[in-house]
Amino acid sequence: MMENIENHREHTTVDIDKAWVTSMRQKLSATSSEPASKDQHSIYIVPQHIYETDEKAYEPKIISIGPYHHGKQCLRTMEEHKWRYLNAILSRNMDLSLENYLAEIKKMEVRARSCYSESINHFESNQFVQMMVLDGCFIVELFLNSEAKMAMKEEEIFLLKKEADEDPIYGTNWMLPLVAHDMLLLENQLPFFVLQFLFKLVDKSSTPSSLSQLALNFFHNFLPRKNGIDPTDEDRGKILHLLHLFHSGFLPVKKKALDFLSYYYYIRPAPPKLIPSATELKAAGVKFKQKKMDMGSFLEVDFRKGVMEIPHLSIYEFTNSMFRNFIAFEQCFPISGAHFTRYTILMDCLINTANDVAILKQNKIIEHMMGSDEEVAILFNRLGKGVAVDFEDCYFYYLFNDVNQYCKTNWHIWRANLVHRYFRNPWTIMSLVAAILILTLTFTQTFFSVFSYARPP
Template identity: 30%
Template sequence: MEMDQVVGPEERYRSRNSIFHAPAHNKYGRGSDFEPKLVSIGPYYHGRENLKTMEEVKPQCMSNLLKQHQTGASMPDDMHKICTQFMRFESYARVFYKEEFNHFSDFDFVRMLVLDSFFIIRIILSLSKTVQKSMPIIDRNIKEVRSDLLLLENQIPLFFIREVYDWLLLIPRTDSRAFPPFECVLKPFICIDMPWRINPGRMSSGAAHLLDLYWRCSSSPKINKQLSKFRRDCFQRDKPTEAVYNLPICTPKVIANATALHQVAGIKFEKSNFKLGDNECDSKLNSEGNYDGFDVIFSNGTMQMPCMTIDSSQTTLLLNLIAFENSVLPSMRTFSIYLKLMDELIDSEKDVELLQQSGVINNTLSSHEMAATFFNDIGNFCFIDYSDHFFFDLFRDVQKYYDSSWNRKWASLQQNYFSSPWAVISVFAGVTLLILAGLQTFYTIYPYYNPK
């Protein structure tokens, strides 16, 4: 495969320096969330003593895959011969890393990428149920290994993994079964335990690495297009700098929590028609245009939001996605912006309870308090530019609705007199008695002034 086919011209900037150490402010107090626990992928953690067990498994994975093909290759005898076939990608693969890693020779660098690629392919095939032969050490730890494979500092270029996979496809198998296309086997890897709904239109995009692919499949093209349109409109004005500068003045940087919005202004929360977190790929979504992602709609006092499933294993992944957005994609911070919105809406367990009752949150943690802590901790790492974040219109409209005296009076009336069925019955009974008393007074007085 030629280099022009690996990624398109619009993706080349993304490929440069796309694998790097997470920024210090993202790692502050949470450094362990960026370090692999079981397996090292790429050069950053290569050779770590606590990761050597899986390092010994990588040649086994390579041998396991080669035995399913008529290669005639044996490990480690033909390791040099196999790596030589991928040496032409060495200089291009180095471009993906922010550091140069001159202590790796060209061959050692490619050898590391080849072994890591075979290991990742073996994991991907296991999750997609494509391989039947079991490897106990992988099967026992596959969830933890997958978590390591989605760390920002634990990546190798995705195009290199694809090259190794395509090389395997060209070799006749020992049985009649052929491996599915690369995008098909990747889907289960992306979907498993996913708190968001996958965007299949991005599965074939030129992602730089696995974490980038996860971001692309989770992000909303609708948000990205509207954010780009907003930014373009700003620059088309006569004084774009002043226009952008003035936006935060009329746009609140924070909004009240969900409980206050509901009790004070009567704002309701509803689950959108689509759900994020059904843990399976939706084959009906075949194009980017049908995927709404993190889109939130506020209209007539009702905020429609996608349902997000949260569990204890997601903190590490979300922190790595936020660090990736902060460093590579500052203009497309869909994860950071959405999680910051959730942080604003959730201050306590009461907010979690309200949003769960509304279907906006599916909390699998042991308590609502833990869920509130989950969002508050994540929100501390979400740095957004309030001059152009996607929800600035939403913040403004919600604040305007919240400040309206009419909405507050109507919400107070609902809270005091229509908060429960018994309260409604009491109000109805009171109104009925008042009407009957009025009728009785009328019929008592009317004959006096209008005798027959």
């Protein structure tokens, strides 16, 4: 059989279409063999399997930033405001003209284009550069306006309200929060180095020294980062975009790494078993306590001697969107870590029902502005859908393992049942104490009766 095949190969001739080969060679030539630069592919389209879980969480509501949502009919209203803000930026430094801004951004066009993971070749050069300048100047001017208004005195704020019609973004209660929301979407980003360069062109005599701090101050008004950690000066040079900057502000100060033996003997053979819900843990004797965050992150959760310490988490209207875009960023850009992904898995384990939310609320771990506790449970139950979790070098590995080991101990379960059944109110406690006292007296009486019988006086 093999001989027939070999003979067939020797006597068979195949003609290869030269045009076909040329086409393939062109595609090979177009594919660069050089390693990707540090700026390449940092702004992504949300993967379809994640996007389908909650489409509205990833779509801008009022403004487009960058190429992915540029030109959408529902977002065109804000384009007029971008031109007004560009004019305001130009008036801040009269030594520079519009031509200067366009020329400088055009020099970094290739680098800026490389940041987007999807093809944006349909934007010709001038159109792309105009979009970078227009969107970037809007963001910088918005930050500067916000900082200036925060520093105003009460009488100045009163006068400002009279002029609110001149800037509808600040003249309404609903527009500015929506703009802030849209600026933290994964698909609605500009490369951070573009924003930094535009910021440097503004007259520094009247502006803060750090764009990073300016941005964090702006977003803090809408999405508080209570005791969150700001990136260090060294880290700021590595920021990719505004979502990355805000994401970095929540990360723990110290990453708890696993030692090599734990990694080899425990994580490699099998990932940690997920922990029970808050209701089940409470029944097993686990206590919940709010963890103080003097200089920590709400992502840091500890478990010691049957007590789970979880930092306070406030859930606002935009919490769902913020978490989803953080997770999508971590899924697309693994170098950023997986802190929000793992935290979401932890909270999804703890929260299954409204009763679980109630337990965490009672211990001042969660507060929310949702309609009901059930809505909070649904939020966390859906956050992890379509998300890939890598438990290797997992921050919560030891926590999951310790909690499960604790729950296996019968003594903890027995003690929890005892407390739950007999120590829930003072009358039950008094009844139990009375019963123990009666048993003690009865035992004492019986002992002396037997003793006197065995050894009469």
